């Protein structure tokens with residue numbers, strides 16, 4: 225209520241004051257009023273007086289607005305507003321109130337409550353207006369409302385469950401939709417009831433501990449808890465809690481998020497990271513983990529364990545010839561057989577491809593007894609895995625090779641043990657496969673020697689340490705040189721000259737034979753070209769024999785490579801004879817035959833090397849388009865002394881004759897051997913008797929001597 229001249233206070237104080245003093249007093253009150261007070265002429269709003277507050281609030285000093293009307297200075301937002309205010313004063317003597325807006329000099333709008341009252345003074349009718357500026361208050365209220373709305377929206381639309389409970393009683397005060405989604409309970413189900421009446425928190429005793437933690441640390445963040453929904457299902461939730469004071473009551477603001485799916489996904493990822501997807505067996509990472517646990521455990525209990533490293537013999541052939549789906553099924557059957565034959569506490573792992581590892585733990589007894597136990601188990605596994613399996617109409621039999629390392633005898637770290645079991649496996653394979661081999665310290669040396677050899681071999685080609693020797697092949701009838709076999713030589717920087725038998729297999733296994741084999745072919749063709757150019761050999765009556773390893777032959781572009789090489793050196797195709805071994809037919813006979821036919825079509829011929837030492841299947845031989853058989857030197861060597869070998873040589877010669885194949889004997893060292901062969905009508909041979917393998921220059925000299 226504005227203070228006016230008629231106000232009780234004024235009148236009360238006025239009783240004791242003179243008119244002059246009253247006027248002064250009024251002026252003081254007028255100016256000191258915390259509200260805006262304005263005196264205008266009733267009829268037109270001419271500004272007669274305004275207090276300081278008016279001046280500061282609306283930016284109109286008295287000097288600027290005196291003598292102007294309120295409409296002229298734009299105080300009202302609209303002229304009707306003023307009329308409404310005037311009208312209100314007509315119906316009551318009391319100050320009339322009106323919610324309105326006034327505009328300040330700089331155009332800003334002020335919301336306020338306007339009290340107006342007519343004052344009848346001696347010189348006319350006036351309007352005393354008191355404006356209580358509510359702008360800030362209204363703005364603050366609006367901001368509060370907006371903020372409340374914002375929070376209410378955030379509260380209700382949050383994907384997370386948000387719950388407010390009283391801290392001590394556990395009474396639900398408010399829950400959002402997220403809570404209903406998570407728990408299955410609606411707000412009306414729970415509000416005003418306590419958390420103790422539900423089992424939404426699977427273990428309610430945790431609540432006390434959480435409250436304690438809040439008291440100590442001020443909050444709880446991202447705690448993984450178990451919840452239970454209305455259907456009784458357990459859910460894993462991530463919970464954060466903050467303390468809250470509502471109307472003086474300590475409360476808890478709880479946000480919870482269902483992380484069950486996330487946990488499942490995490491568990492799945494974890495599983496995938498530690499398991500092989502095809503067989504679901506533990507993979508290398510998990511095996512290594514279990515192995516290190518086992519090593520510690522066995523040590524503590526003074527027990528032994530064993531690591532069995534298994535690999536399936538010729539598994540690649542199954543994949544290559546019957547396809548990967550059959551290969552996969554074989555691996556699954558092997559997995560099932562392995563799992564069925566070990567104890568639950570043992571681990572069967574797949575390291576990849578056809579490599580499996582069985583970790584046997586807790587073996588008691590003396591070392592001999594443990595070795596015996598493990599060997600018996602390995603043998604059982606070997607027999608079990610070798611049982612035939614029937615897949616896709618195929619009867620398959622896969623045999624394993626098994627390497628064994630004893631824990632802790634053969635290593636104290638997972639890596640060492642695995643490496644040693646692998647070394648033993650390698651030895652088992654080397655000894656003819658389908659075998660079991662226990663690690664032995666001497667194997668370590670062999671393995672590291674082999675590794676060194678492999679590393680040295682990798683650099684041999686680039687360092688120019690390889691060369692080719694040529695061993696002449698002779699026709700006894702006329703003692704003519706009818707060909708030469710190119711033989712690889714390696715001059716090792718520290719070990720000196722190494723025979724191919726010491727490194728060809730390493731090259732074959734490591735794949736280096738592809739690159740080196742290419743080089744051999746090129747080198748032989750280059751020499752052939754030179755000899756031809758010098759007319760030291762007859763393009764129509766000479767065979768340049770090059771050994772081709774199975775892996776080299778299996779290259780998909782092998783035919784093109786050979787053709788390209790011959791073209792590059794301008795060598796007649798018929799000059800080239802490829803020496804293959806029976807190993808070539810182990811894989812995909814049809815493909816081998818197709819490739820051979822392609823090469824034969826180009827004029828290239830084939831000799832079957834080391835005949836008699838391998839499978840020597842007549843079925844293969846009949847189907848393979850070879851031109852010649854080479855009698856292995858092991859038979860030739862003893863043919864004159866051992867009747868068995870003599871018989872074998874005789875049989876090979878007869879077989880060659882009946883299949884219409886040429887025949888050549890290798891390793892002929894004595895005249896006696898030569899005579900024996902001649903008597904069988906075997907006239908072609910190579911061997912020290914005629915010449916050792918010679919360097920290209922040496923061979924050239926030999927040829928030159930014969931032509932001169």
Ligand SMILES: Nc1nc2c(ncn2[C@@H]2O[C@@H]3COP(=O)(O)O[C@H]4[C@@H](O)[C@H](n5cnc6c(=O)[nH]c(N)nc65)O[C@@H]4COP(=O)(O)O[C@H]3[C@H]2O)c(=O)[nH]1
Nearest residue numbers: 711712723724725744771772773891892893910911912917
């Ligand atoms: N005791 C005796 N030995 C004789 C006699 N005449 C020749 N030899 C040796 O017998 C081997 C004949 O070669 P191979 O049977 O193809 O057997 C070869 C062949 O399988 C392989 N090899 C050699 N060079 C190559 C090559 O360039 N590529 C491939 N893939 N394998 C090769 O290494 C094997 C051994 O080669 P080398 O050590 O050069 O041994 C050669 C040769 O030096 C003899 O009268 N008495």
